Amino acid sequence: MKPTERSKVVRSPNRGHYDKDSLNKVLDDGYICHVAYDFKGSPIIIPTAYAREGDVVYVHGAIKNRMLNSMLEQKQATLSVTHLDGMVLARSAFHHSFNYRSAVVFGSPFIVDQPEEKNRVLKLITDNILEGRWEEVREPTEKELGVTLVIGIKIDEASVKIRQGIPMDDKEDYELPIWAGELPVTLAYQSPITDDSGVKGLDVPDSVNNMLAKG
């Protein structure tokens, strides 16, 4: 993808990436994206679930969802996915930073309205919450599909920005007796909490166990 004025990384351009592999990796590692749209002249940002497939990011919501309908009316969608990977602890306050991976996507929204395709996309979104979960649960009814708006966002343009590794201090600061380094952070999955208000004695399913095994 060739960056335009809109998507080009200007600050720290060496951190910018425009290839599909980098983009797909950042998008596929995430659970929640932030979507921006215009509301009567002010930008609004809303976090929402999503899934990527090919060059399309899918989102969904209630049929009257303002964010989704605004996107469709405005015929454009902007979304971002960001992963925090660590605190970059330099010798100088000035060079403190985060290690992160972020993607900003500009795309063209379209409605997914054919019920079979809608169901297929909802599987993608559900499996992006937890891989393999769809097969374990009750699929949507016709009524549930009917009250759900599913939108695909064809990726027109995107940029990825990645910072990783140790701090970069000014040359003279390396002589200071100040500890520097990185404090890595990651998302950690904890023990599942069983909802015992239904049928009792059910085993924790494969989807959960597989996620815990992967860490």
Place this chain on the structure above:
Amino acid sequence: MKPTERSKVVRSPNRGHYDKDSLNKVLDDGYICHVAYDFKGSPIIIPTAYAREGDVVYVHGAIKNRMLNSMLEQKQATLSVTHLDGMVLARSAFHHSFNYRSAVVFGSPFIVDQPEEKNRVLKLITDNILEGRWEEVREPTEKELGVTLVIGIKIDEASVKIRQGIPMDDKEDYELPIWAGELPVTLAYQSPITDDSGVKGLDVPDSVNNMLAKG
């Protein structure tokens, strides 16, 4: 804070909060916010470091930073902070969700240009990367302050949305032999990585040890 049409939570209104305590808690628990601004008719979202103090959220960047300058020109700023707390695993695909805490803030940007105040605000932002870090490192020089643009965003309006706890399924689905529950997730701090390209043999500092002790 009284919600307006812009900030009112319409979907799942029981998850909406408009009090300052809820807002401050969500903002103070975060490291990276997403800022939205208009770029020639398309919304852009950029993740960035921040800190909150009172009714102001502070952000910073290079003096020519497009996001910061666009905010100032447009005389408005929108930002969001979101925490993912867990996967909500219902009996039906339809009721799958995330547990999360998110804040959306609409504010009025202003430049922080008095050097002493600028330095004070950079301390807030550095300490929001890692509490207590500012005292351990070299403070900004006059030159570094000169190339840094620091912006305060006076919070005019905000909404908080929180989902927590077990899934809510349709009544008849509680009879299905399908495991349901929550898979909690959290940010986990890992062992610090020392940058040994400067002075050797320095101890890991209190800021890092305190964070690891807190978990």
